[in-house]
Amino acid sequence: MEWTEVTITVPTRYTDAAADIAQMTVPYGLYLEDYSDLEEGAREIAHIDLIDEDLLRKDRTHSIVHIYLSPEANPTEALSFLTERYTAEKIPHTLNTAAIREEDWANNWKQYFKPLTVGERLLICPLWEDVPHTKGRKVLRIDPGAAFGTGGHNTTRLCLAMLERVIAPGCELLDVGCGSGILSIAGLLLGASRAVGVDIDPLAVKTAAENGRLNGMEPPAFTALAGDLVTQVQGTFAVVVSNIVADAIISLSSSIDRHLAHGGVWITSGIIDTREPDVLAAFEENGFAVVDRMEDGGWLCFACKRKEG
Numbered sequence: 001m002e003w004t005e006v007t008i009t010v011p012t013r014y015t016d017a018a019a020d021i022a023q024m025t026v027p028y029g030l031y032l033e034d035y036s037d038l039e040e041g042a043r044e045i046a047h048i049d050l051i052d053e054d055l056l057r058k059d060r061t062h063s064i065v066h067i068y069l070s071p072e073a074n075p076t077e078a079l080s081f082l083t084e085r086y087t088a089e090k091i092p093h094t095l096n097t098a099a100i101r102e103e104d105w106a107n108n109w110k111q112y113f114k115p116l117t118v119g120e121r122l123l124i125c126p127l128w129e130d131v132p133h134t135k136g137r138k139v140l141r142i143d144p145g146a147a148f149g150t151g152g153h154n155t156t157r158l159c160l161a162m163l164e165r166v167i168a169p170g171c172e173l174l175d176v177g178c179g180s181g182i183l184s185i186a187g188l189l190l191g192a193s194r195a196v197g198v199d200i201d202p203l204a205v206k207t208a209a210e211n212g213r214l215n216g217m218e219p220p221a222f223t224a225l226a227g228d229l230v231t232q233v234q235g236t237f238a239v240v241v242s243n244i245v246a247d248a249i250i251s252l253s254s255s256i257d258r259h260l261a262h263g264g265v266w267i268t269s270g271i272i273d274t275r276e277p278d279v280l281a282a283f284e285e286n287g288f289a290v291v292d293r294m295e296d297g298g299w300l301c302f303a304c305k306r307k308e309g
């Protein structure tokens, strides 16, 4: 079993806060390197010449939090969680993963990704697993590769559950930050007539298109586009879903309107609970009213509509 070591380097004053957040991603211990009080310790014991020269050369201004992701954790989702939390808490940080082989890093967790029921109507089944018998659930086959979107992350499941509430037969769906394509494909399975996914990561776009094909969804029913909204997406959609991060949602709230059909619903997630006031202020400022709200494990999902009049 290969584990992934993640090292998080932060200024020493953030050590405790960074460690507390890192601990949320792993059920077991973490290891801290903090040499900030080394000098004082060195002065105390220098007379017996015990301090190692290597230790004295360590950076005293930063500490390093080490955590270990088990093979069943999708590293992309864990790193995304850490980045979002540290950014929300304004903790300057650098993340690194241990130098283990890329194919292990990306693939080992797959053996633990099992079929998963979401909401009332969907079953997410990884490509490499047999589809279990399900009563009346739509089966979504997926190979996320290194893209985000297995259904394992709270924010993806929140969006899937919200899509179940919102998708009307024949509607058109725009998926901003489509990752593996999971939300677009789910939308089509739930009755949408067309889905367009867009992502700034070209690898995610390729993965989303492949996952579309796996589920028998090719252009024009499902199109995955690389880039941003302004340059890539034309037209309006009855449902727009964007599971990104709070700052991206805040920024989208001033521009998404041009892609939302009259009476359309904008579903947003990737929002940590501490950022709720900022996101709600951006909705208010840009004329959106929240019509539905869900939360799970400190993550929020909103459904919004343009305010009339």
Ligand SMILES: C[S@@+](CC[C@H](N)C(=O)[O-])C[C@H]1O[C@@H](n2cnc3c(N)ncnc32)[C@H](O)[C@@H]1O
Pocket: 080, 147, 148, 149, 150, 151, 155, 156, 159, 176, 177, 178, 179, 180, 181, 182, 183, 198, 199, 200, 201, 204, 227, 228, 229, 243, 244, 248, 270
């Ligand atoms: C949290 S993942 C969501 C993946 C998938 N939609 C899901 O719900 O599981 C966010 C995705 O948004 C993409 N992304 C980040 N900023 C973006 C932006 N400004 N425009 C489009 N995509 C963006 C990332 O590359 C990533 O694939």
